Amino acid sequence: MGDLLNTLGEVAPKGSEHVLVPLRTVRAGATLIHADLLPSSLHVIRLGAFKTQIVCDDGYEQVTAFPGPSEILGLDGLQGTRHTFSAIALEDGAVYSLALVNSMICASVFRCSTMRCNGR
Numbered sequence: 001m002g003d004l005l006n007t008l009g010e011v012a013p014k015g016s017e018h019v020l021v022p023l024r025t026v027r028a029g030a031t032l033i034h035a036d037l038l039p040s041s042l043h044v045i046r047l048g049a050f051k052t053q054i055v056c057d058d059g060y061e062q063v064t065a066f067p068g069p070s071e072i073l074g075l076d077g078l079q080g081t082r083h084t085f086s087a088i089a090l091e092d093g094a095v096y097s098l099a100l101v102n103s104m105i106c107a108s109v110f111r112c113s114t115m116r117c118n119g120r
């Protein structure tokens with residue numbers, strides 16, 4: 001957990017080294033998040049670059065972002081609905097995967113992300 005919080009630019013609290021967060025390898029071209037599927041995890045990018053995209057009604061694929069290290073993918077899953085986008089690895093990389101069932105960890109990561117987005 002300490003490595004994850006350091007990736008997000010946060011100071012790891014005492015005892016966080018005992019909370020294990022899996023680091024998952026993602027190969028170039030692999031889809032990490034599939035649009036229209038139910039979410040199971042939040043993903044914090046440790047290494048690599050991804051592209052996120054949506055598919056329009058006419059089948060056109062529109063790239064919406066190019067997230068990189070320390071960015072969080074899958075926050076739309078916190079609403080309990082289906083993913084609204086797909087995330088594809090542009091190069092080999094690694095992500096920390098936080099199961100949504102562990103709401104305490106997800107809540108603290110979301111709080112860090114929200115504070116960063118609000119400029120705090």
